[in-house]
Structure formats: structure tokens, C-alpha cells
Amino acid sequence: MGDAVAVWAVVVAAGSGERLGAEHPKAFVAFGDDPLVAASVGALDEHPAVDGIVLVVPEGWEERATFMCDEIGAGKVAVAVAGGPTRSDSVALGVAEVPDDAALILVHDAARPILPAELVDRVLAAFADGADGVVPALELADTVKRVDATGRVVETLPRTELRAVQTPQAFRADVLRRALAAPDRASGTDCASLVERIGGDVRVVAGDARCLKVTTRADLERALELRSA
Ligand code: CTP
Ligand code: MG
Secondary structure (H helix, E strand, O other), rough: OOOOOOOOEEEEEEOOOOOOOOOOHHHHHHEEEHHHHHHHHHHHOOOOOOOOEEEOOOOOOOOHHHHHHHHHHOOEEEEEEOOOOOOHHHHHHHHHHOOOOOOOEEEOOOOOOOOOOOHHHHHHHHHHHHHHHHEEEEEOOOOOEEEOOOOOEEEOOOHHOEEEEOOEEEEEEEHHHHHHOOOOHOOOOOOHHHHOOOOOOOEEEOOOOOOOOOOOHHHHHHHHHHOOO
């Protein structure tokens, strides 16, 4: 897709980070010298294909987020807005701030601080043949089983058909806006699942193991190691 197409990024950072259990929301815990969210915002800001960024933060953190963007020189961040109770709500609130002329919207988790430029390139390049959405995905190392509430195995899923998906996930802006308008959007654990529900054509490209999601303290340590590697 050529440079003429406007590409915006929505960085969702409005979660509380319960499993990390820090005193700040997860996006604002220290990651080296900056808050965690600064790493992915900085990577998107530096990426030549990204025209603008909307940052979605916990209510009450908007000003600190704006200050942080100034501090790191992330000039593409247009606005920092408060998120909602679920990830899907936060994405929808962010997408509402994206200008109408954006053709593609990248949605990225602030909880994934390591965002290699080539991962963004790979996701955007896959739009060339008419997809509605493109998501980065990794093959699974473990076998996955479906189990019932009593812990009995119901079935073993064919591993070669399974993928663990990451962000950034990119979508045609009109399709993403339509998918987010669904009344039951809160039940979608990623944006792609909402686009799938309205019949969207979602493709996968190779993910990047460095783009791990920080959930626990150990993940935070691992991400710091990866960054300095
Ligand atoms: N997120 C968000 N708004 C929410 C919930 C999540 O913007 N209401 C964002 C998080 O900030 C994070 C991403 O979605 O960048 C993935 O969510 P997750 O890793 O689950 O983060 P938290 O919800 O903050 O963590 P936890 O589930 O441990 O509370
Ligand atoms: Mg969560």
C-alpha cells in the first residue's frame, strides 16, 4: 500500500494491570527510564508509514500521557483520551478520535513495548491484496486442548491450524468502525474477532517473538532484556 494512504495508530493503554499488581496502571510502570507505554508510542512515532497516533489511557491519566509524549518527542500523537471498562471499549473510544480520512487503523497494545519496525511493515504490506484486516501471529509450541468445567479434556486441537495472535492489528478504517459498533463488542478479546464476526476477511502474517505482552513482573524483566539485546 502506497504512502498516499493515511495510516493512524491507536495505542490502547487504559488497562489497570491487575496481574502485574504495580501501584500505577500497567502502561505507566517504569520500563527503563520511561513509562512502559513510551516504548511502543515511540516506535510508532518513528515509523514512516504512521501518520498519526491516538493514545488511550486510564481516566485521570490523560495529562500525564500528553506530558510523556512531549518528553519523548512523539509529535504524531494527536490526543490522549480516557479508555473504557473493556479493551474493546478503549479501542472504540480511540478510534472515535481518528480522523475520517484515515484509510487504515493499526491497533496496538501498550502492554507490548517491543515493536520492531519490520513487524509494522509486514502487517501493512499484507493489505496489498484486499484484506479487511491483518494480524501478526505466532505458531504454537504447546499442544492446546479444549477442556470442560470439570477439567475433562473434550478435544485436542490440531496445532498446525492454531496461531497465537499479537498486535499491532491493522484494519480498513471503515470495517473496524463497523465492527466496533456491535452491541456485544465487549466479548471480543481482540479487534480481529469483532471484524471476523461481521464477515471481514482477516489474514495473518508472521508475528515477532520479541513483541511479547507484558502481563506479569517476569514478562516485564524479559521485555527489558529483549530491549537491551
Ligand atoms: N486495555 C485498555 N482498556 C481496558 C483493558 C485493557 O486499553 N479496559 C489495554 C491494556 O492497557 C493493554 C491491552 O489492552 O495495553 C491488553 O490488555 P491486558 O494485557 O489485559 O492489560 P490490563 O487489562 O491492564 O492487565 P490485567 O488484565 O492484568 O488487568
Ligand atoms: Mg486485561
